[in-house]
Amino acid sequence: MVLLVITGLCTYLLLPRLTEVFEAWNRLDEVDLRWLPVILGAQLASFACIWHMQKLALPGATWFSVITTHLAGNAFNRITPLGGVTGAALQAGMLADSGVPPASASSAMATQSILGSVALGALPLCTLPLLAVTGTNAPDELLAATWIGTAVFLMLAAIFVVLFWTRRPLAWLGTTIDKARSWAGKHPRSGLGDRLVAERDAIRAILGSRWPVAIADSIGRWIFEYVVLLVILVAIGASPNPVLVLFAMTIGALLNLIPLTPGGIGFVEVGLTGTLIAAGIDAKSALLATLAFRLVSFWMPLPFGLAAVYVFRHRHPRPREAGTSLS
Numbered sequence: 001m002v003l004l005v006i007t008g009l010c011t012y013l014l015l016p017r018l019t020e021v022f023e024a025w026n027r028l029d030e031v032d033l034r035w036l037p038v039i040l041g042a043q044l045a046s047f048a049c050i051w052h053m054q055k056l057a058l059p060g061a062t063w064f065s066v067i068t069t070h071l072a073g074n075a076f077n078r079i080t081p082l083g084g085v086t087g088a089a090l091q092a093g094m095l096a097d098s099g100v101p102p103a104s105a106s107s108a109m110a111t112q113s114i115l116g117s118v119a120l121g122a123l124p125l126c127t128l129p130l131l132a133v134t135g136t137n138a139p140d141e142l143l144a145a146t147w148i149g150t151a152v153f154l155m156l157a158a159i160f161v162v163l164f165w166t167r168r169p170l171a172w173l174g175t176t177i178d179k180a181r182s183w184a185g186k187h188p189r190s191g192l193g194d195r196l197v198a199e200r201d202a203i204r205a206i207l208g209s210r211w212p213v214a215i216a217d218s219i220g221r222w223i224f225e226y227v228v229l230l231v232i233l234v235a236i237g238a239s240p241n242p243v244l245v246l247f248a249m250t251i252g253a254l255l256n257l258i259p260l261t262p263g264g265i266g267f268v269e270v271g272l273t274g275t276l277i278a279a280g281i282d283a284k285s286a287l288l289a290t291l292a293f294r295l296v297s298f299w300m301p302l303p304f305g306l307a308a309v310y311v312f313r314h315r316h317p318r319p320r321e322a323g324t325s326l327s
Contacts, residue, residue, distance in 0.1 A: 017270045021294075024287040031292055035235035039228055043296050046224035047071075050112065053217035056210055057108035057203055058100060064315070065098040068308040075305020078298060081261065088113060098316045107199040112218075114160050119218035121153030123250045130243045139278045142247040152254065164200060171197050222253060225297060232292045233276075236285055244279035251275045252293075269294065 047070070054066050069091045077087025088109040095105035131138055162169050174193030181192075207214055226249045233240040252272035261267060269290055276286035 017273070018266050021269045021273060021287055021291050024284075024291045027284075027288050028292065030236050030288065031232070032235040032237075035231050038231050039235070039296055042224045042227040042231065043300075046221050046228070046297075047074075047301075049217040049220040049224065050116075053112050053115070053214055053221075054108060056207060056214055056217070057111050058095070058104065059206060060104075061095060061098065061100050065095060065100070065312070068312040069094040069098070071301065071305045071308035072312065073305075075302045075308075078302060094312060094316075097318060098312075103195060103199045104202065107196075107203050111164075111203055111214075114156060114163075115214060115218040116221060118153060118156045118160055119215070120222055120250065120253050121150070121156055122219075123222055124247065125150060125153065127243055127246050127250075130246075134243055136241060136243050138244060138247060142244060142251075142275060142278055164204065167197055170200060222249075225249065225253065228296055229289070229293050232296070233281065233285070233289050236288055236292070238281050238285045238289065241280060245276075248272060248275035248279045265298075268298075 051063070051066050051070060054070065055061065055063065058066065072094060073087040073091030075087075076090045077085075080086045088106075092102065092105040092109050096102040130136070171193040174196035178192040226246055229249045229252075230240060230242060230245050233245065249272075252268050252275065272293070273283075273286045273290045276289060277283055281289065
């Protein structure tokens with residue numbers, strides 16, 4: 001209830017700016033549709049990077065299960081607060097129904113999430129050499145993204161190293177959760193610490209020498225989202241600076257991680273519009289580009305997620321459903 005109140009309050013406070021973005025709806029005809037295949041192709045490629053990363057971590061899962069469960073989990077995390085957690089939980093549960101061990105599915109989701117966040121935090125650092133090479137002067141508002149991204153990158157990289165290359169902190173985390181669960185629900189302890197370490201070691205063994213490919217997938221996901229935004233700006237007749245647009249996209253993606261509203265709605269629209277204006281895009285074009293970008297990256301995948309649930313459940317009904325049909 002507290003979370004829902006906070007979500008409602010944040011949405012109310014951001015509503016005026018969010019309304020400005022949606023008021024650009026009647027200007028969508030200004031988007032040059034000849035660029036639409038490139039925009040949709042880049043968004044699909046972004047998803048394909050995630051699917052490939054998950055398939056690397058779950059070699060026993062089928063492509064059908066990976067793709068449909070991701071689409072379902074992705075849609076669910078966009079309509080619920082704390083979406084990153086709820087979406088991952090839904091996907092892990094669906095993967096378990098398809099025959100993937102639940103612990104393996106959860107470990108793979110955690111690996112993909114951490115790697116994706118680390119890659120996102122690293123993007124602003126990658127743009128610094130581009131600024132030097134191109135001689136671009138970045139506004140102070142966008143340079144702030146470098147420091148935000150650096151902080152996120154260092155924090156998540158440290159978490160990744162600790163959880164994936166040491167034993168004691170991960171075992172302590174699992175044991176602490178196990179104790180809290182036992183105390184709160186009077187359940188017997190399940191040895192969660194040792195299980196987490198075992199699943200972590202299994203993920204490391206599965207990826208093996210393919211870590212560079214997994215990292216490339218994590219970076220590629222965000223690069224293709226950047227291409228979506230850049231091509232949208234070109235399609236509406238703006239003259240974007242590619243380096244500054246990368247800064248703007250990074251800030252929008254970082255705001256998407258804020259779990260106070262579903263899918264960062266409101267925060268992303270306000271932040272992305274403001275950073276596009278700081279990147280030299282006029283206000284009207286920034287509002288239209290933000291709306292078009294969110295339609296492609298946020299709203300459009302929702303019906304595909306619903307369809308993915310239907311198709312997945314047709315092939316992998318829940319155990320009770322399967323038992324009922326057999327009886």
